[in-house]
Structures are given as structure tokens and as C-alpha cells.
Amino acid sequence: MSKQMQQVRDCGTTLIRARWMSPILLLAIWELGARTGLIPEHVLAAPSAVLGTLWQMVITGELPRNLLVSLQRVVIGLSIGFGVGTVLGLVAGLSRQGELSFDPLMQINGKIPVFALTPLFIAWFGIGEFPKVALIAFSTVFPVYLNLYGGIRAVDVRLIEAARSFGLNRVEIIWHVILPGALPSLLIGLRYSLSVAVLVLVIAEQINASAGLGYLVNNARDFMRTDIIVVCLMIYAVLGLAGDALVRLLEFRLLAWRPSMVQP
Amino acid sequence: MSIAVRTRTLAPFYHAHEREAEKVVRLRNFTRQYGANIILDGLDLDLYAGEFVSLLGRSGSGKTTLLRTLAGIDESKGQDVRVPGSRAVVFQDARLMPWKRVWRNVAVGLKGDKVRERSRLALHEVCLGNRLDAWPLTLSGGEAQRVSLARALVREPQLLLMDEPFAALDALTRPKMHDLVLALWRAHKPAVMLVTHDVDEAIALSDRILVLDKGRIVAEERINTERGKHRLELVYELRKQLLGYLDHDVIAEPNPFPCGEIAHQSTSAEEFAGVDSQ
Numbered sequence: 001m002s003k004q005m006q007q008v009r010d011c012g013t014t015l016i017r018a019r020w021m022s023p024i025l026l027l028a029i030w031e032l033g034a035r036t037g038l039i040p041e042h043v044l045a046a047p048s049a050v051l052g053t054l055w056q057m058v059i060t061g062e063l064p065r066n067l068l069v070s071l072q073r074v075v076i077g078l079s080i081g082f083g084v085g086t087v088l089g090l091v092a093g094l095s096r097q098g099e100l101s102f103d104p105l106m107q108i109n110g111k112i113p114v115f116a117l118t119p120l121f122i123a124w125f126g127i128g129e130f131p132k133v134a135l136i137a138f139s140t141v142f143p144v145y146l147n148l149y150g151g152i153r154a155v156d157v158r159l160i161e162a163a164r165s166f167g168l169n170r171v172e173i174i175w176h177v178i179l180p181g182a183l184p185s186l187l188i189g190l191r192y193s194l195s196v197a198v199l200v201l202v203i204a205e206q207i208n209a210s211a212g213l214g215y216l217v218n219n220a221r222d223f224m225r226t227d228i229i230v231v232c233l234m235i236y237a238v239l240g241l242a243g244d245a246l247v248r249l250l251e252f253r254l255l256a257w258r259p260s261m262v263q264p
Numbered sequence: 265m266s267i268a269v270r271t272r273t274l275a276p277f278y279h280a281h282e283r284e285a286e287k288v289v290r291l292r293n294f295t296r297q298y299g300a301n302i303i304l305d306g307l308d309l310d311l312y313a314g315e316f317v318s319l320l321g322r323s324g325s326g327k328t329t330l331l332r333t334l335a336g337i338d339e340s341k342g343q344d345v346r347v348p349g350s351r352a353v354v355f356q357d358a359r360l361m362p363w364k365r366v367w368r369n370v371a372v373g374l375k376g377d378k379v380r381e382r383s384r385l386a387l388h389e390v391c392l393g394n395r396l397d398a399w400p401l402t403l404s405g406g407e408a409q410r411v412s413l414a415r416a417l418v419r420e421p422q423l424l425l426m427d428e429p430f431a432a433l434d435a436l437t438r439p440k441m442h443d444l445v446l447a448l449w450r451a452h453k454p455a456v457m458l459v460t461h462d463v464d465e466a467i468a469l470s471d472r473i474l475v476l477d478k479g480r481i482v483a484e485e486r487i488n489t490e491r492g493k494h495r496l497e498l499v500y501e502l503r504k505q506l507l508g509y510l511d512h513d514v515i516a517e518p519n520p521f522p523c524g525e526i527a528h529q530s531t532s533a534e535e536f537a538g539v540d541s542q
């Protein structure tokens with residue numbers, strides 16, 4: 001076998017084994033199908049058309065404007081949900097009475113499908129910004145609460161004992177031992193609630209929105225603009241990835257002591 | 265050559281210096297029980313300033329419970345217990361907080377100024393002056409235990425409690441730690457109570473050895489021989505005696521099945537083979 005053939009073959013193997021190979025292949029088939037008319041435009045726009053639309057939407061300011069509205073809903077809703085979840089998780093995790101008072105309510109909160117709540121929230125709060133933010137806030141409380149509460153209860157008792165033997169009082173033990181010990185769990189809760197927030201954002205924006213990504217999608221559906229729908233799907237995916245990256249960054253900063261991050 | 269060992273078994277204990285003021289720990293008729301389970305049973309204990317005492321006992325003899333009482337981890341309300349305010353514990357597992365850098369672990373709970381400087385000096389004493397800013401999870405077992413020692417010593421305790429601190433270390437590290445602990449003890453002169461089940465360790469390090477069994481102190485031995493290489497040779501008899509306290513039921517009636525006969529015993533090789541192949 002000649003050396004060149006071997007090289008070509010190696011190159012082929014590398015290509016087939018690459019992780020990005022299958023998505024690229026899918027895109028190529030999709031583009032080909034659209035160009036040849038196998039996939040009609042009202043079913044699914046071609047990737048090239050989607051990119052063109054994306055560019056147009058960015059240039060006209062349509063996408064940034066609506067994205068900003070959606071982001072605002074997520075940030076406000078998540079902040080409220082994260083705040084409430086953190087406070088309740090602390091109270092329930094740190095005191096028996098707090099657990100007795102709040103845990104049952106939180107378990108109920110966790111068991112209610114948030115989608116089923118939408119009609120009730122509309123009945124209560126109408127169709128403005130408030131129900132959208134409230135839905136996101138309501139659904140992001142539980143993941144934060146549950147993880148923080150569990151994290152506090154899972155803190156190594158031996159470390160608490162050691163701290164007590166060195167004369168730390170209760171507040172100092174909470175500050176030096178329990179909270180740092182529960183931080184990894186809190187960040188897991190944050191990650192969960194971020195993905196929940198994006199999910200609920202989609203639902204919430206189905207409520208007669210006049211701006212936001214969901215509004216774009218609804219409009220596009222009415223005009224059979226599959227290219228705009230695909231653009232918004234991409235944005236949703238990017239939002240999810242960005243949220244994940246954000247938490248990873250936080251973990252990297254806050255959990256620098258972890259073995260996976262520590263350089264020996 | 266006279267062997268400088270004085271042995272005295274069971275109460276009443278005699279101390280050459282029955283000076284009340286020098287006692288840093290005084291327990292009288294101390295009892296602890298969990299439900300019907302009596303862990304410590306009417307225990308009397310005196311520890312004097314600056315002495316190195318080992319508490320020997322088998323697993324379940326109550327030695328860790330006693331240490332927890334002295335450390336103030338377990339409450340002892342309503343009992344005749346006197347322990348000094350400044351005390352520190354070195355646990356078997358170093359119990360460092362992984363989220364604090366080494367020097368902050370040493371400094372935890374310290375009040376006053378120059379906390380970092382004091383921690384640095386303590387770490388320097390245990391030869392870890394260069395690992396101040398390391399994360400605990402990057403340390404070896406021996407290093408972690410030395411940080412734990414520094415964390416105890418930086419508090420200048422009157423009473424240093426150690427709960428099998430060398431048990432998890434390898435055989436090469438352990439003697440080095442023994443030397444280090446002795447050096448630190450000589451430098452700082454706290455009263456030390458070392459909980460261990462290792463007779464040789466107790467003999468190598470202590471002024472006095474207490475044997476705890478079933479919640480009572482069943483023997484007290486004092487060693488006046490110089491510490492060092494020759495100590496173990498000189499105290500051969502003592503060693504045998506101490507081992508006797510710890511192993512008494514094994515020696516009394518050798519029983520191949522101390523927990524009762526095993527119900528199902530496979531005796532033939534065929535049976536084993538049959539089980540394996542299934």
C-alpha cells in the first residue's frame with residue numbers, strides 16, 4: 001500500500017470519528033433537500049436561508065430587541081426564584097422548625113407541573129409581564145431549594161465536629177463549614193433552575209406576548225416563516241448553552257478547591 | 265540494670281505529685297451511656313500539665329467517647345468534669361476543610377491579629393512552611409495530618425487530644441510523625457492524651473499509659489525510661505503485659521469461631537467448583 005493511500009485512509013478515519021461530523025452531515029443533507037425542493041420551504045427553510053434571516057433580523061434590530069425582552073424576563077424571574085429558593089433552602093436546611101414549616105410547601109411546589117399553572121396565572125395576573133415573570137420565578141424556586149437543602153444536610157458531620165472542637169460558635173460553623181460545604185449543591189440547583197427558566201420562558205411567552213422570542217415564534221407561525229422559527233430555536237439553544245457556561249464559570253471560580261480543578 | 269518501670273494495676277492510683285493545681289483534666293465517676301449501652305462506667309481520670317499520656321484500648325472500649333468528652337464535642341452537663349478552656353484535637357482523619365487553603369484551615373476560629381503570621385509559624389514548625397496556599401485535597405495523608413497538628417498547636421492548647429492520629433499513615437511516615445509530635449510536645453508542653461490501639465506507639469511516646477476496657481480504666485503504667493531506641497527493649501515485660509490487657513479473651517480461650525460456627529460450610533473442593541461454575 002502506498003504511503004499516500006494510507007494517509008488518505010487515516011484522514012478518512014479521523015473525519016468519521018470526529019464529533020462534529022454528524023451535525024455537519026445533517027446540515028448538508030438538510031441544505032441539499034431544501035435546494036432540490038425535496039423539503040418545501042413552508043415545512044423547513046434551508047440552513048443557508050436561516051442564516052440569511054438571522055443576519056437580517058440582527059441588522060434590523062428585531063432579534064436583539066426581542067431577545068433583550070426575553071432575557072429580562074428570565075433574569076428577573078430567575079433572580080426571584082433563586083433568591084426565594086436560597087432563603088427557604090437555608091431555613092429548612094439549618095433548622096428543624098424551618099424544615100417542618102417549609103418543606104411540605106416546597107414539595108407541593110415541586111410536584112405541580114408549571115404548565116398546568118399557566119391558566120391560573122393568566123386568570124390572576126392577566127396577560128402582561130407579571131404572569132410571565134411569576135411563572136419563571138415559581139418554577140425555579142424548587143430546584144434551588146431542594147439542592148441547597150440537601151447539600152446542607154449532606155455536609156460532613158465530622159467537619160462540623162472538628163469546627164466545634166476548635167471553639168467555633170453556631171454562626172461561625174454555618175459560615176465556615178456548612179455554607180461552603182453546600183455550595184456545590186447550590187450551584188447544581190442553579191444549573192437546573194437555569195434550564196427550567198428557559199423552558200418556562202417558552203411557555204410563558206405563548207401568553208399573548210407583544211415582544212420577546214416567543215412573540216417572534218408565534219408571529220412566524222402565522223406567516224409560515226419556518227426560517228424565523230428555526231432562528232429562534234437556535235437562540236433558545238444558545239441561551240441554554242450560555243446558562244450552562246455561566247454556571248461552569250461560577251463553579252470554576254467558587255469551587256477552585258475541587259480535585260478536578262486543582263492543579264497538584 | 266534497673267528497669268525503670270513502675271506498674272500499678274487498678275485503683276487506687278498513686279501519683280508522685282498529687283498537686284491539684286497541676287491537674288489540667290479531672291474526671292470523677294464519669295459515666296456515659298447511650299440507652300442501655302454503657303460506654304464509660306464510673307471513670308476517674310487525672311491528667312497533669314505537660315505530661316504525655318496514652319490511652320490504650322481495643323475498638324469499642326470507649327476511648328473515642330472519652331476523647332470526645334474531653335474535647336467538648338459531647339456535652340457532659342451535670343457531671344464532675346474539669347477540662348481546660350484551651351484544648352485542641354487532632355483527629356485520625358485530618359478533617360481539613362477542603363474549601364479553605366491550608367493556612368486558613370490552620371487559622372480557622374483564631375481571634376486577634378496576625379492570624380496569617382501565626383498560622384505560617386505553626387505550619388513552619390510542622391515543615392509545611394511552603395504549602396501555605398495549597399488546597400488540602402492536594403496534600404498527602406502525612407501532610408494533611410501535619411496541617412492538622414499545626415491547626416491544633418497554633419491555639420497553644422493546655423490539652424492536646426489526639427485520636428489515633430497516625431493510624432492511617434504508612435509505616436515509613438509514622439515514625440517521622442512520632443518524632444515530630446514529641447518535638448512539638450517538648451517545645452510547647454501541653455498535656456497530651458493520645459488515643460491509640462498500638463502498644464508500641466504508646467510505649468514509644470508516653471510518660472504514662474492508661475488501658476481502657478469496657479468503659480473502665482483497668483490498668484495504669486508509668487514509664488520513666490528515656491525515650492528513644494532503647495526504650496522498647498527495656499520495656500519488653502511491659503509490652504507483653506499491655507498486650508495481655510488488650511488480648512485477654514483471645515489468650516484465655518482460643519476459639520477459631522469467636523462469633524459462633526459458620527452455618528453453611530462448604531468443605532469439598534467440588535462444591536466450591538460447582539458454585540463457581542454456576
